[in-house]
Amino acid sequence: xxxxxxxxxxxxxxxxxxxxxxxxxxxxxxxxxxxxxxxxxxxxxxxxxxxxxxxxxxxxxxxxxxxxxxxxxxxxxxxxx
Amino acid sequence: xxxxxxxxxxxxxxxxxxxxxxxxxxxxxxxxxxxxxxxxxxxxxxxxxxxxxxxxxxxxxxxxxxxxxxxxxxxxxxxxxxxxxxxxx
Numbered sequence: 001x002x003x004x005x006x007x008x009x010x011x012x013x014x015x016x017x018x019x020x021x022x023x024x025x026x027x028x029x030x031x032x033x034x035x036x037x038x039x040x041x042x043x044x045x046x047x048x049x050x051x052x053x054x055x056x057x058x059x060x061x062x063x064x065x066x067x068x069x070x071x072x073x074x075x076x077x078x079x080x081x
Numbered sequence: 082x083x084x085x086x087x088x089x090x091x092x093x094x095x096x097x098x099x100x101x102x103x104x105x106x107x108x109x110x111x112x113x114x115x116x117x118x119x120x121x122x123x124x125x126x127x128x129x130x131x132x133x134x135x136x137x138x139x140x141x142x143x144x145x146x147x148x149x150x151x152x153x154x155x156x157x158x159x160x161x162x163x164x165x166x167x168x169x170x
Binding site for chain 1: 121
């Protein structure tokens, strides 16, 4: 199979986008599970304002946690070089 | 995919390199998701307005201790296998 007709820039751009989408989906799935678990303890007939506020804070803390872990892992990898 | 015996064109080489780098990035990302999954359970109580200092320390320690655990298990597992193989000879 020849790659002669493939637009290299187009292919690279599409792959990067697909990877970004996959990452965002993983992020959302995890965030939803974690925050549901923390914030919705007795599922009622709707999400009350307390639950909504908790979910909002939880999302922010989730991102804080993710970023901190990302930095820590990076630092550890550098130490292990 | 090009025939494994014929050399790659410059274009194929560049695409190959790009894919290898993205693959590595994706593996690191997957690791981070994994750590976040485990360490969130260990360290986060009720979500507040920010992460307090204890929680941050817990998360950092969690990552390092998990990696230490992983290394220790790999090391010890190798020994277990070597012992078993020596015993079976």
